[in-house]
Amino acid sequence: MSDAQKISDRTDTASLADEPKPRASFARRLQTLWRNVLGAPSASDPTLLESLEEALEGRDEEGRALAPEERHMLANILSFGELRVDDVMVPRADVVAVEESDTLEEILRLYRESTHSRMPIYRETLDDPLGMVHIKDVVTYLATDGTGAPRDPFSLKAVRREVLFVPPSMPALDLLLKMQATHIHLALVIDEYGGTDGLVTIENLVEEIVGDIEDEHDTDQGPLLVKRDDGTIDADARAPIEELEDMIGLKLVDEEGDDDIETLGGLVFSLVGRVPVRGELIKHPLGLEFEVKDADPRRIKKLRIHKVEAAASSDEDGTDDDKRAAS
Template identity: 55%
Template sequence: MTDKPSSNPSVKPRNGVAKTEAESSGNAGGSGGGGGFLNWLGRLLRGGGDTDLRESIEEVIDEHEALTPVLNPEQREMLMNIISFGELEVNDVMVPRTDIVALEAGSSPSDVVSTFRQAHHSRLPVYRETLDDIAGFVHIKDVVDHWGRDDELSLARILRELLVVPPSMPILDLLARMRATRIHMAVVVDEYGGTDGLVTIEDIVEEIVGEIEDEHDTHEGPSLLQRPDGSIEADGRAEIEDLEKILGLDLAPDEMDEDIDTLGGLVFAMLGRVPQIGELIGHPGGLEFEIVDADLRRVKRLLIRQTDKGDGAGDDGARRSDGSDGDASDENG
């Protein structure tokens, strides 16, 4: 099997992982000068106090590219991603809890196949009663191997172990653990033992090379799409900073939580709750957000229009596109 169960799913100490990485660097470098370069590169990626050095490298690349561009945009982006890779933590890469597709431990064979078909993933986590109690994961290859046998498919019999990691774990440490254990999926748990998210080795690789699409991936289009009428259609996970660049406005007040960086988070912060589909939310900068798609947990899609109202146009209130009061509709569920 590709993913070999780990005898100890608990988080390893940082110093243990660092030793493994140092040994790997030394073996790769041999007795020549390559080892020194690899050790330097390892320190650079791990972020061990070399912030000024990384910034200097970025400046040199920028200056050199301005004079004689030798890298295409994709190569340049990949190089920058590698330089900043050591600063990333698990919570920067993980799939959030709200987006996890998982199987209930008692799922029927038809439900298992249906979920795999809809999710287009090769691995799916399995939970017992809630997502806070993830038992492991199953691989599509094991499902196929058991399909058609006389005995009924049991998830418990093909369950594989996954890694359990905290959100603050450095990505380099997680990558080292995945390589050492050959387990390519990790559940991210918070300090109370609840499930925060999920990370696969593909999520980590995509931080360097960009999004990897296969024949099953659907192209959702840009996260911010300017329409002919001047409005902007946006994904709820689009960065506030990207919209600010388009509009030339400062959308997040100084007193707002600095951890809020998506448009969905901005709308939630303005209302103090998750809005419903069809609600219109005014923004003091002369904008109106219409909720196009949302569920009970988050905003998925919204439409942004500029209004002729100036400062103070949005009073953190909401109304529906049919003119009714958004709060009233919220009480009715």
């Protein structure tokens, strides 16, 4: 190989090294925006938010179209500052907590069943919280020096940690900053009367940005649609509409309707124009009834679908009538 060819090859290699890696622009913009959201100093230009909003509708600054997950994350960051604590909290009914009189065996069982790493401690009711217990502290207690048993009797008071107490109206961003400053990653949401409305962990806040976080301890939630013996159907709101349509033999969304409606949660939202509350019953034009089994202020989680057979029978009768009329 000639010297000229060697020089040419080195030049080509250097040029390739100088090229930005795919999505490097997105990563830089995302990092800068997140620093701005948290109030950290940055050298960003004053039009950062405007350019990111434009990116949501088109391409990034280097002309590449953003992937759907990138647009979704950017949209979440831009809207994060509008969220309140009660928008992201785990409601009281879903809180898994430890009573101060619980034994070590009972606490370990709760950890195993819930897969949570932090649980609040209470006296008699959740309205009298005492702090929280972290699985790491329990494991530390159980760790021995090869003797096979802990040296001291277990004391929940000895492993108890502090929690934050926050009002439902507190901005979610303020809570994130407070958790960052105090290194306390569990907050109890206290209403105006001193009662416990729910709790928020730092994972709840981060999931508002990046979506659901599942680790190796999260268990498979099973099928999204489950038909019950009484004919009703239990459904995860994330289930695709097509799955339910295939199961019951009905077309639930007009082919010329909104293409953005893809899940059962989206369908129910479109029927009422808002996020319904738990226990609410929403009727579909075909006769189906969607009972909201679980929801928070931002999204529908679980549904129970009623009158499936009646709706299917009504649809078949209508089809027969149409055929007779056509003949």
